[in-house]
Amino acid sequence: MAPAPLDAGAKNLLVDKLRQLPARAAPAPTPAPQAPGPVDPFEGARVPEVIRCPTFGDARPRKRIVTQRHLDHFQxxxxxxEILGILRAGNDAVRGKKLTDAVSESAEVQALVAxxxxxxxLVQDTPRDTDSASVSRFGNPAFRMLYEKIRGATGDLMESIPGLAGPEHARAREELAVYLQESWGNAKRIDYxxxxELNFLCWLLGLVKLGILDLARDAEALVLRVFWKYINVMRIIQATYWLEPAGSHGVWGLDDYHFLPFLxxxxxLMDHPYLRPKSIHDPEIVAECAPAYMYFSCIQxxxxxxxxxxxxxxxxxxxxSGVRTWNKVNQGMVKMYRAEVLLKLPIAQHIFFGDLLSFGAWDEDEGDIVEDEHGHRFAADAPHSHGHGHGEGQAAGWGDCCGIPIPSVFAAAEQKAGERTVRRIPFD
Structure with a gap:
């Protein structure tokens, strides 16, 4: 629930506080790099190629990354x-922009918002299973009903996008539907x-590659309207069905669920005249800035x-929050996203590849591949029945993508106001 707006007196106090902050100093010249490595965090990014008449086979998109060699091939x-390219386009488009700013929305963007x-x-029509909620703080089984409703509606939803209607685009709709369905969580594990979140980005990327979305025209609206609405609906889903975090990273991550809203x-905030990263510790500033800035809304x-x-x-x-400028925060976020999401095997194993978002030529025989209960793919003759060792990701700074189930923090937040029937966990 959104906090009550500040009254006039509180706003005046806040404005006075902000005015008393020290003036923004001129940025110091950037020193030349002293060690090899990319200066541009988006190094290697390229504008997604538009394929006007794509050729599709009969196979649906599937997971292809099994080993580190597959991950190196993907990298x-x-x-x-192209994933870096759409990230960069969104990054450049929203620099200095507020969520409350007027944004031009094409018919295609309006269809995605719809x-x-x-x-x-569908979430509003699918209530939580109250019997389960009374005895467990883990994922609520009613989420599986919601997921099936989303799956059943995906065909019509995809056909509502301008340029994707009609039988001639049936295969394109089927391929992109996989990414849209996977964007809302995992029905088996009831987690997210x-x-x-990356699947939602891939869904948008697929629409760019089909020429339906134009990043030069739509990038700002895709982030500030489509993506942000998706994040807000996901928050409702997480709170309604008590989705578990998809991984036991705990404090290793930015938060339990999301990354891109921080990036x-x-x-x-990169060009903001007075807000600094340390401002996230001031409750009044957070409350005032949350409606306009994704970062502050996430903190809230x-x-x-x-x-x-x-x-x-x-x-x-x-x-x-101790970093001096938002520019440095943004650069660090991009580097972290590359290393800890796109190039972290436990997460990359779940990326889907098809004809539009292609894995590329792979000449080696993959052998017999099986999938475990967590959705990991691995060689059938592998000594371990899991694509990665438990703890491998966490040792690297992120955590297993699907380790020990974690109770939902939303469940704890709801139960703390009344009589608790289950024990809370520390710091939730």
Missing amino acids: HGPLFA IVDQIHA GSGM WGAAQ SINAVKTESLRWHSPMLDDI
Whole structure:
């Protein structure tokens, strides 16, 4: 629930506080790099190639990354560069822009906004299983009903996009539908994480590659309208069905579920005259800025469901708040997204590849591949029945993508106001 707006007196106090902040100093010249490595965090990014008349086979998109060699192949392929390309386009488009600014929305963007609205309507028509909620703080099984409703509606939703209607586009709709369905969480595990968020980005990328979306025209609206509406509906889904975090990273991540709102949110703030990263520790500034900036809205959401300070439950965000400029925060976010999402095997194993978002030529025989209960693919003769060792991701700074189930923090937040029938976990 959104906080009550500040009254006039509180706003005047806040404005006075902001005016008393020190004036923005001129940025120091950037020193030349002293060690090899990319200066541009988007190094290698390229504008997605538009394929006007794509050729589709009969196979649906599937997971292809099984080993580190597959991941290396993906890293040096065109799809990786195009994912960075759409990230960069969104980053550049929202620099210095507010969520409350007027944004030009094409008919295609309006159709995507309507799709997210229709999924929100499905959530409203699918109540939580109260019997399960009374005894468990883990994922609510009613989410599986919602997921089936989304799956059943996806065909009509995809056909509502201008340029995708008609039988001649049936295969394109089927291919992109996979990414849209996977964007809302995992029905088996009843969880959600940055891999699902990546699927939503891939859905938008597929529409760009089909020429339906034009990044030069639509990038700003895609981030500030489509993506942000998706994030808000996902928050409702997470709170309604108590989705578990898709991974046991806990305090290793930015928050329990999302990454991109922090990345693009930092871009919004890069040219701000007085807001600094450390401003996230001031409740009044957070409350005033949350409606306009994704980063502050994310901090507000975390504070609404977790007790204690960021230092305890979100130490990475706390550390980032000590960075001097939003430009540095944004650059760090991009580097972290590359390393900890796109190139982290436990997460990359869940990326889908098809004819439009292609894995590229792979000449080696993959052998017999099986999939475990977590959705990981691995060689049938592998000594372990899991695509990665438990703890491997966490040791690298992110955490297993599907380790020990974690109770939903939303469940704890709801139960703390009344009589608790289940024990809370520390710092939730």
